[in-house]
Amino acid sequence: MIFQLTSDLIFPPVRLTHSSGILAIGGDLSTQRLKLAYRSGIFPWFEDGEPITWWSPDPRMVLFLDELKVSKSMKVVLNKKQFTVTYNTCFRTVIENCQTVKRVGQNGTWITDDMVDAYVKLHEEGIAKSIEVWDGEELVGGLYGIDLGHIFCGESMFSKVSNASKVAFISLVNQLKAGDYKLLDCQVYNDHLASLGAREISREHFLEILESETIPR
Template sequence: MPIYLPELSDDPVAPFPDPRTALRDPDGLLAMGGDLSPARLLTAYSSGIFPWYSEGQPLLWWSPDPRTVFRTNGVHLSRRFRRDLRRSDWTVTADTAFRQVIDNCAQTPRAGQPGTWITRAMCEAYDGLHELGYAHSIEVWDGVILVGGLYGVAIGRMFFGESMFSAAPGGSKIALAALAHHLDLRGWPLIDAQVENAHLMSLGAMSWPRDRFLDIAGALAGEAGEPGTWSERFGRLPASCLADEPVVTTGAAGPIGRGT
C-alpha cells in the first residue's frame, strides 16, 4: 500500500502538519519536502519535529512516539568512568569548533547504517543556524586534539540534540555530561535525544509519550531565549570536574539523537 505524506509548501514559515498525525510505520514520519532554511528548521524544532533523510532521498520530517529525553540533572556516568575521569586532563569548550564537530559526526561510522544522514546540505544548514546563535557544539579536547563532541539546536530553554561522536574512548560521554551540567546550571531542564536505543537508556535517558514531550518541550522552546555564542559563558571546563556530578549509576557511551 502506498504511503501518503503531506508535502510542505515553499513558504519556510508555514506551519507543519500536526505531529500527532505522523505515521506509526515508519514511526514518526510526518511530511516531506520544503527546505533546510533557518526559519523552517526553527519552526520544526519548536514544533517537536526534526529532519532526517539520506542522500538521494526527498527531505523527510519526523516526530516519533515515544520520544527520548534526558533531564539535565539525570545523565548517568558509571563509577569506573568517574574514577578514570578524576585523573583526566581533558577539557571541554562550547562553540569553538562547530564545523569540526559536525564533520566528525558525519564521518563517524554508525552500527547498522551504511552511510550518514548528515549530508553536505545538512552541514551547511546547521552552520547557518550556528551563525545565527541557535545551533551549538560542545567540544572535548586532549590538549589541542578534538577527541569528542556533540551539536544540537537551542530554542528558548530547550536543547534539541542532533548527534555526537568520539574520537577517543569516552569523548562523546564527556560531551553529553558537560552539556547537561551547563544547561542544568542555567535552569534548562531537558535535552531532546529523539530516538531510543540501549546506549541512551543506560546513560539515563527516559522514554516519554509524544504528547507529553510536545507539551513540555513546546512550552520550554516558547520561552524567551538569548541566541548567541556559548563560548565565553561556557569557558574551558576541566573534564575531571564532571566526575563529581551527583546523579550516578552504571552506564556506557552512547548517542544523542540518531548516532553515537
C-alpha cells in the same frame, strides 16, 4: 498519511504524524523552516539522495537533567581530567566529524552536505551549538544540537577515543543544569543514551514541556 511540503513555510499538525514517526517529506532546510520545526517538536532525518524527511516520533527519547547516570568507571575518567571541554569553538569541525565518523551497523550518514551548511547557518545565529572534547590539542569528541532556551535538542555526537563522546554529553548536561533548562531531547531510543539515563516519554508529554515553562512530571 505522510504530507508533502511545498515552498510555504508551514507544517501540518504534529498530531497527524504517521505511526512510523514521519510527519512530512519535502520542503527545504532554510533557517526559518528549521527553527519552526524544532519549535514544533519536529526534526529532519534522512539519508543523502532521499527527500527531506520530517519526524516527530512517539514516544520521544529525552533526558531529564536530574536523571543523568554517570557510571563509576566514567567518574574515574572525569576525575583524571585527561580531556578539556570547550563550547562553540569549532562548530563546523564538530558536525563534519559527526558526518564522517564510522558507526557500527551503518554504511553511510544522515548528515548531508546541505544539512551541514544549514546547521552552520543556525550556529551563526546562535541557535545551533557545539561541545568539543580535546586531548591536548587534538579534537577527539564532541556533539552538536539546537538550543531552544529551555530545551536542548541533541542531534549527533562523535568519538575518536574511548569515552570522549560521553565526556561531551555529561559536560553538556551539567551546563544545562546550571541554566534554566527543562530537559535534553534525544529524539529516538538507543541503548547508549538509555545507559546515560535517557528514557522515553509520550510525544504529547514532550510537546507539553516544549510549550510550557513547567515540567509536568
